[in-house]
Each structure stands twice: as structure tokens, then as C-alpha cells.
Amino acid sequence: xxxxxxxxxxxxxxxxxxxxxxxxxxxxxxxxxxxxxxxxxxxxxxxxxxxxxxxxxxxxxxxxxxxxxxxxxxxxxxxxxxxxxxxxxxxxxxxxxxxxxxxxxxxxxxxxxxxxxxxxxxxxxxxxxxxxxxxxxxxxxxxxxxxxxxxxxxxxxxxxxxxxxxxxxxxxxxxxxxxxxxxxxxxxxxxxxxxxxxxxxxxxxxxxxxxxxxxxxxxxxxxxxxxxxxxxxxxxxxxxxxxxxxxxxxxxxxxxxxxxxxxxxxxxxxxxxxxxxxxxxxxxxxxxxxxxxxxxxxxxxxxxxxxxxxxxxxxxxxxxxxxxxxxxxxxxxxxxxxxxxxxxxxxxxxxxxxxxxxxxxxxxxxxxxxxxxxxxxxxxxxxxxxxxxxxxxxxxxxxxxxxxxxxxxxxxxxxxxxxxxxxxxxxxxxxxxxxxxxxxxxxxxxxxxxxxxxxxxxxxxxxxxxxxxxxxxxxxxxxxxxxxxxxxxxxxxxxxxxxxxxxxxxxxxxxxxxxxxxxxxxxxxxxxxxxxxxxxxxxxxxxxxxxxxxxxxxxxxxxxxxxxxxxxxxxxxxxxxxxxxxxxxxxx
Amino acid sequence: xxxxxxxxxxxxxxxxxxxxxxxxxxxxxxxxxxxxxxxxxxxxxxxxxxxxxxxxxxxxxxxxxxxxxxxxxxxxxxxxxxxxxxxxxxxxxxxxxxxxxxxxxxxxxxxxxxxxxxxxxxxxxxxxxxxxxxxxxxxxxxxxxxxxxxxxxxxxxxxxxxxxxxxxxxxxxxxxxxxxxxxxxxxxxxxxxxxxxxxxxxx
Numbered sequence: 154x155x156x157x158x159x160x161x162x163x164x165x166x167x168x169x170x171x172x173x174x175x176x177x178x179x180x181x182x183x184x185x186x187x188x189x190x191x192x193x194x195x196x197x198x199x200x201x202x203x204x205x206x207x208x209x210x211x212x213x214x215x216x217x218x219x220x221x222x223x224x225x226x227x228x229x230x231x232x233x234x235x236x237x238x239x240x241x242x243x244x245x246x247x248x249x250x251x252x253x254x255x256x257x258x259x260x261x262x263x264x265x266x267x268x269x270x271x272x273x274x275x276x277x278x279x280x281x282x283x284x285x286x287x288x289x290x291x292x293x294x295x296x297x298x299x300x301x302x303x304x305x306x307x308x309x310x311x312x313x314x315x316x317x318x319x320x321x322x323x324x325x326x327x328x329x330x331x332x333x334x335x336x337x338x339x340x341x342x343x344x345x346x347x348x349x350x351x352x353x354x355x356x357x358x359x360x361x362x363x364x365x366x367x368x369x370x371x372x373x374x375x376x377x378x379x380x381x382x383x384x385x386x387x388x389x390x391x392x393x394x395x396x397x398x399x400x401x402x403x404x405x406x407x408x409x410x411x412x413x414x415x416x417x418x419x420x421x422x423x424x425x426x427x428x429x430x431x432x433x434x435x436x437x438x439x440x441x442x443x444x445x446x447x448x449x450x451x452x453x454x455x456x457x458x459x460x461x462x463x464x465x466x467x468x469x470x471x472x473x474x475x476x477x478x479x480x481x482x483x484x485x486x487x488x489x490x491x492x493x494x495x496x497x498x499x500x501x502x503x504x505x506x507x508x509x510x511x512x513x514x515x516x517x518x519x520x521x522x523x524x525x526x527x528x529x530x531x532x533x534x535x536x537x538x539x540x541x542x543x544x545x546x547x548x549x550x551x552x553x554x555x556x557x558x559x560x561x562x563x564x565x566x567x568x569x570x571x572x573x574x575x576x577x578x579x580x581x582x583x584x585x586x587x588x589x590x591x592x593x594x595x596x597x598x599x600x601x602x603x604x605x606x607x608x609x610x611x612x613x614x615x616x617x618x619x620x621x622x623x624x625x626x627x628x629x630x631x632x633x634x635x636x637x638x639x640x641x642x643x644x645x646x647x648x649x650x651x652x653x654x655x656x657x658x659x660x661x662x663x664x665x666x667x668x669x670x671x672x673x674x675x676x677x678x679x680x681x682x683x684x685x686x687x688x689x690x691x692x693x694x695x696x697x698x699x700x701x702x703x704x705x706x707x708x709x710x711x712x713x714x715x716x717x718x719x720x721x722x723x724x725x726x727x728x729x730x731x732x733x734x735x736x737x738x739x740x741x
Numbered sequence: 742x743x744x745x746x747x748x749x750x751x752x753x754x755x756x757x758x759x760x761x762x763x764x765x766x767x768x769x770x771x772x773x774x775x776x777x778x779x780x781x782x783x784x785x786x787x788x789x790x791x792x793x794x795x796x797x798x799x800x801x802x803x804x805x806x807x808x809x810x811x812x813x814x815x816x817x818x819x820x821x822x823x824x825x826x827x828x829x830x831x832x833x834x835x836x837x838x839x840x841x842x843x844x845x846x847x848x849x850x851x852x853x854x855x856x857x858x859x860x861x862x863x864x865x866x867x868x869x870x871x872x873x874x875x876x877x878x879x880x881x882x883x884x885x886x887x888x889x890x891x892x893x894x895x896x897x898x899x900x901x902x903x904x905x906x907x908x909x910x911x912x913x914x915x916x917x918x919x920x921x922x923x924x925x926x927x928x929x930x931x932x933x934x935x936x937x938x939x940x941x942x943x944x
Contacts, residue, residue, distance in 0.1 A: 394784025406874030
């Protein structure tokens with residue numbers, strides 16, 4: 154490794170940017186632009202996924218009544234505005250598919266993996282910038298194919314986002330053939346995009362850390378994105394393999410998942426959940442890491458138990474591989490095997506609880522700054538606790554047999570995926586927005602958005618626990634045809650109205666996001682008084698990030714350090730007199 | 742290391758030794774990508790094992806449908822291409838441009854003939870009415886060998902690109918990254934074939 158030039162102003166390459174518009178903003182190899190491209194794309198899909206959920210909620214709250222404004226939908230989806238059962242099945246499937254694969258996953262991994270990794274480890278760009286561009290531009294056709302499914306004959310895929318065979322494998326069961334094939338094809342292409350991204354993230358973190366950025370000086374956001382990238386790398390190819398077999402069952406007449414010729418539907422479930430459970434941690438680990446960054450900043454204290462946080466991330470990443478069977482307790486399983494899956498699942502509560510207590514320990518006694526990112530991050534911790542605890546309920550086989558396939562599962566899933574991941578994403582977007590766009594978001598609008606989202610979100614999803622315990626099945630088209638669900642009609646309408654309010658609240662976020670882009674107050678280099686390397690470069694950072702490679706002297710999160718006058722000690726600040734401090738680890 | 746390390750201090754000198762895996766990016770990236778490939782073939786081979794164990798009657802005796810001698814020759818060819826790849830790599834390290842080009846061209850040719858023989862084999866099998874829809878045997882055979890063939894084809898295309906660069910003298914004893922990285926992929930694809938040949942054809 155060549156020695157690094159001394160930090161002289163404008164030494165090294167002068168960061169002159171003479172790229173054409175297309176090279177700069179469209180086919181860019183700059184990790185920051187690619188991150189922003191992923192951000193805009195996945196926010197669009199978040200909106201689409203949300204809109205699909207609204208149509209579903211209308212049907213559940215007011216079954217058989219014409220959807221307001223639903224007249225624009227074609228006859229094959231909702232004649233006269235009344236949602237057809239077949240279309241409802243597509244809505245269920247595509248809401249899940251868009252949210253998991255095209256919204257939350259790219260928001261966490263595609264956006265912040267790209268944007269934060271080089272900036273936080275002190276690298277000029279990714280290890281493979283062109284591969285990075287390829288990763289985004291393979292995700293785009295995947296998204297187009299997935300949207301195209303709505304417009305083909307027979308409608309879109311309707312076998313659920315889990316695509317259970319044989320429902321998904323034989324068009325006879327759902328009446329959908331082209332839609333289901335597009336669904337498979339799109340996810341195979343998206344898997345390739347994710348794998349390319351993961352190769353890039355892992356190589357970058359291993360090879361491109363700035364001098365002095367040792368493993369245990371990495372911020373927790375980078376640790377979690379690194380472990381997540383490993384999970385993506387190893388889990389996505391399993392899904393790709395399974396989807397290829399499914400696609401062949403649909404098109405080439407193979408028999409992998411069709412029982413008539415000896416194929417096994419349960420094989421699909423094993424493959425899907427062997428991918429699917431690591432996927433669950435792909436969707437939460439980066440959220441945990443970024444929330445850790447924001448909570449340390451908002452508490453003005455070093456993160457409590459940094460090393461235990463790192464090991465907790467690693468153990469969650471590992472345990473995620475040996476718990477997939479808990480999705481299949483009802484699929485027919487040797488009870489002894491079910492017990493072992495139950496125990497391994499419950500074990501995950503241990504590292505998760507370590508993380509929760511460390512977040513609380515970080516906040517405890519801190520001089521808390523309740524800025525918008527911090528509000529979202531605290532909400533993340535609280536909601537993750539609720540979602541995590543209901544997860545322990547479902548992990549125990551006897552309880553799961555009762556609540557299996559009910560709205561209790563829907564409530565749990567949304568408490569971790571919306572309450573957990575999405576609140577952390579809001580925290581991350583509002584926290585790094587000034588760095589991305591060079592302008593501050595409106596703090597007042599942000600607080601109103603946070604407050605309303607938090608209230609309406611709980612009004613939507615908390616009552617779903619109650620629906621589930623009453624036996625309300627998920628994925629049903631019309632609850633009003635079941636006598637035992639009739640008393641729940643009022644609760645269903647309450648949830649529907651809350652869901653509309655929750656969706657409407659997001660308009661505030663859109664106004665804030667787009668408005669601040671043009672009208673926001675100019676952001677300084679370090680508006681949050683943070684210690685990370687990304688705050689030492691201009692907002693937005695130039696192509697190449699720094700004129701000279703920064704050097705790192707401190708661990709992350711040195712807030713309220715007695716060594717400096719300010720209450721934060723940036724990782725790259727060299728102190729004149731290195732004071733000896735007992736007990737601190739030398740380097741790593 | 743030129744910088745002094747103050748034991749137990751919060752401010753440590755920038756330690757260059759901490760950086761990286763000691764492997765250049767492209768090689769590291771290829772190893773990481775191959776891990777992903779391992780998982781992909783694990784999905785296919787794992788499904789094959791599960792389907793076959795739970796339904797052994799769906800598999801005819803080895804050699805009853807498939808032409809083992811032809812594929813054995815093909816397997817031998819692919820193993821030879823790994824040898825030529827190693828020779829190409831060794832000559833890239835030594836800077837012998839002429840031999841590097843010869844060995845790379847040989848590798849491309851052998852790789853392409855592997856794909857050609859596989860296409861011939863598919864043609865024969867389909868002519869005899871053995872299709873992907875011919876029971877679990879046909880499903881697993883075509884999916885597994887087909888995706889391996891796809892990997893070999895991709896490898897041959899990349900190898901042609903590397904060979905073209907070699908003819909322009911882009912590989913020197915100081916920088917032979919392209920040859921080494923494509924070599925890693927090539928050996929991996931070769932290794933996968935040995936496993937597939939054993940479990941699909943011989944057992």
C-alpha cells in the first residue's frame with residue numbers, strides 16, 4: 154500500500170468534474186449519485202406499494218362497496234370500482250413484493266449501502282464503480298417488468314409474495330400465467346442486481362478503508378451494512394435458483410414443485426424460507442445500524458457497548474440461517490425438528506435484546522437532542538420491541554398453531570417492517586438528506602410528519618393483533634361473509650380509516666422531501682455536529698469525496714469527549730497531545 | 742511500520758497495516774462472487790438430492806438414457822482446459838506474451854467445444870424424446886447441466902475478451918489481474934462440472 158500524501162490543501166487529484174450530464178446523473182459511476190437514484194426509485198415503489206395497500210384496506214373495511222375513484226380501474230380489475238377477488242389476490246401479492254423487494258430492501262441496502270459505505274470509511278468511491286452502475290441499471294428493468302405484470306392478460310401474479318407452489322407453479326390454479334412469469338423473471342434480475350451490489354459492498358469495506366479505519370472503528374451502520382451484504386450475497390442466489398425452477402415449471406413443463414410427477418411443493422417452501430429468513434435480517438440489520446448512528450448523535454454520548462453491538466449484529470446474521478423452519482410449522486414437520494427451530498428462533502431474542510438495551514443505555518443520561526432523525530430512531534426502538542416480542546410468541550409452536558395465517562402475523566410483520574425498518578429509514582433519510590442534497594429538510598414539517606405517522610401507524614397495526622387473536626384470516630377477500638368475523642367489521646373500518654390517514658400523512662413527507670430539495674436552508678458540512686467521516690466533506694460531497702484520503706484517529710461516536718471543547722470529536726481530527734486513557738483498546 | 746504506536750491511547754497513528762485483505766480488488770471481488778455462485782449451485786444440487794432421495798423410482802439406471810462415454814470425453818476436455826488456463830496464468834506471470842496467447846486461445850477453444858458437445862448431446866436427447874418435461878429426471882438434468890453450460894458460455898465470452906487484451910499486450914508480469922481473475926472463475930466452473938457429472942451421470 155502506497156504511503157498517503159500529507160494532508161495539504163488541494164493535494165492529490167483536484168476533483169475537477171468535467172463529466173457530461175449523462176455521465177454525471179444518469180449513467181453515473183459515482184456511488185453518491187447511484188445511491189440517490191436508488192432512493193428516488195425505491196421511494197416511488199414505496200408509494201406504489203402503499204397505494205395498493207389502500208385499495209386492499211378499502212375492500213376489507215367496506216367489502217363490495219365501490220372504491221372512491223376506483224372507476225378509473227379497468228373492468229378486469231374493478232368493474233364499477235368494486236375490487237374483484239382475483240384483483241384482490243394480485244394486490245396482496247404485489248403489495249408484499251413491491252414493499253419487500255423494491256422499496257425496503259433497496260432503501261436500506263441500495264441507497265444507504267451505496268451512499269454511506271465509501272463516505273463513512275474514507276474511500277473515494279466503491280471498489281467497482283462500473284459494477285455499481287450495472288447494479289442499478291439491472292434493478293430498473295426488474296422494476297419495469299414487475300410493473301408490466303399489471304397490464305398483461307390474466308392480470309398480475311396472485312400467489313402471494315411468497316409464491317407458494319403449486320399455486321404459483323401451475324397457471325390452472327390462479328388463472329394467471331404471464332403475470333406470474335414476469336414476477337419470477339423480474340425477481341431473478343433483481344437478485345442479480347443485489348448480488349452485484351453485495352460483491353461491491355463487501356470488497357469495498359474489506360479493501361478501501363482509509364488509513365486508521367480499523368474494523369472496530371467502523372460505525373455500526375457500516376458494520377450492519379457489511380453483514381447484510383454477506384447475507385444478500387449468500388441468500389439471493391438461493392432465491393434465484395428456486396425462482397428459475399419455478400419459472401421452468403411454468404414454462405418448460407418441469408416438475409420441481411408439482412406433485413403429480415413426484416415434485417415437492419414443500420421443497421419450494423424450504424428454498425424460499427432458506428432465503429426468506431436471512432432476508433428478514435437483510436431488512437432490519439441496516440435499520441438497526443443506522444438507528445445506532447442517529448441515537449448516538451441525538452444522545453450526545455458514545456454508543457453504549459459498541460463491541461457487544463457488533464457481535465450482536467454478527468450473531469443475528471448467523472442465527473438467521475438456522476431458523477427458516479419456523480415459517481413452516483403448519484406445513485407438516487417432525488415435532489422434534491419444530492422444537493429445534495423454535496429454540497434457535499428464540500435465541501435471536503438474545504442479541505436483539507442486547508441491542509435494545511444498548512440503545513436505551515446510550516440514551517440514558519444523554520443530553521438528548523430531539524431532532525427529527527432522533528424522533529424516528531426512538532420510535533424505531535419502541536416499535537421494534539413490540540414487533541420483536543410478538544415474534545417470540547409466534548416462534549413457540551403451540552402458539553403459532555393458533556395464530557398461524559391470521560392478522561396477528563400481519564401485525565407482527567408490519568411492526569418490524571414498518572415500525573422497525575421504515576421508521577429507521579425515515580431517520581436515515583432525514584439525517585443524511587443534508588449531505589445528499591446540500592439542504593436542510595424542514596424541521597417543523599418533519600416533526601408534524603413524524604407525530605402523525607407514529608399515531609396513525611399504531612392505529613392501523615396495533616388493532617390487527619386483536620383481529621388475529623379473534624381468528625381473522627389474512628389474505629381473505631371479504632371478511633363479511635364469515636359469521637364469526639362480523640363483530641370485527643367496526644374494527645376493520647377503523648383500521649381502514651387510519652390507514653387512509655397514514656397514507657395521506659406521507660404527503661407531508663413528499664412535500665418536505667421535494668420542497669427542501671429546492672427551497673431548503675443551505676446545509677453546512679456538519680449540520681448535526683456528528684463525528685463520522687462523511688461530515689468532514691462538503692454537502693453534497695464532490696466527485697471523489699475528499700481531495701486527499703482522510704486519516705482516522707478515533708473510534709466512532711466520540712460525543713462529549715473530554716479531550717475537545719466541542720461535544721463531538723470527529724474521527725479524523727488529530728489531537729496535538731495524545732493523552733493516555735486507560736482501558737481503551739489499541740486500535741481494534 | 743513507520744509510525745509509533747502509543748499503547749492504550751485514544752489517538753492512534755493511521756495504521757496502514759490494518760488496511761485491506763492484502764488482495765487486489767478484482768481478485769477479492771471474484772472470490773466473493775464465487776461464494777454467491779456456490780450458493781446458487783447449492784440450491785440446484787440440494788433440490789436434486791431432496792427430489793431424488795424422496796422419489797428414487799423416477800431415476801433410470803445410469804447410462805440408460807444419457808450417453809456417458811461422450812460426456813466423459815467432454816469432462817476430460819474441461820479438465821484439460823483448466824490445465825491450459827494454469828499454463829496461461831504461469832506465462833502471464835513470466836511475461837511470455839507468445840505462450841500466454843497460445844494457452845489462452847487453447848482454453849477458449851476447449852471451452853467452446855465443451856459447449857458445442859453439450860449442445861450436440863442435448864440435440865440427441867431431445868431427438869430421442871427426452872425433454873425437460875420428462876419427469877423429475879428430465880427436469881433436474883436439463884436445469885442443472887443447462888445452468889452449468891450457461892456458466893461455461895459466459896466464461897468463454899469473458900475469456901475471449903481477456904484473450905483479445907492479451908493480443909494487445911495488456912498483461913505484464915506486474916499486472917496480470919484479468920488472467921488471474923478469469924482463471925479463478927474457470928476453475929470454479931470446472932469444479933462444479935466434476936460434481937454434476939458425478940451425481941447426474943454416474944450415480
